[in-house]
Amino acid sequence: MQLDHAEQTVLGSPWVTIVWNDPVNLMSYVSYVFRSYFGFSQKEANRRMMQVHSEGRAVVATGPREEMERHVEAMHDFGLWATLQKADE
Numbered sequence: 001m002q003l004d005h006a007e008q009t010v011l012g013s014p015w016v017t018i019v020w021n022d023p024v025n026l027m028s029y030v031s032y033v034f035r036s037y038f039g040f041s042q043k044e045a046n047r048r049m050m051q052v053h054s055e056g057r058a059v060v061a062t063g064p065r066e067e068m069e070r071h072v073e074a075m076h077d078f079g080l081w082a083t084l085q086k087a088d089e
Helices: 005-012 027-038 042-055 065-077
Strands: 015-020 057-063 081-086
Touching: 015 042, 015 065, 027 042, 027 057, 027 065, 042 057, 057 065, 065 081
Parallel strands: none
Antiparallel strands: 015 057, 015 081
């Protein structure tokens, strides 16, 4: 079965996991979560944590919707605020 270009674009569109700033979690804890869950280096985890802190949000993962849903659920399990959305929005 062949999919036309529009169908391929919709099915193949990447999604992102976004972690949002919150008034509860310490910056060191957010960095720890990024290192332990996503496997980021200390430097990368701190960079993204500072982005969350200063800009209010950071994209922490990109991929298929189902995978991003798992990441969002995991972030919630760690007590972080996270959502997913299409990458091009």
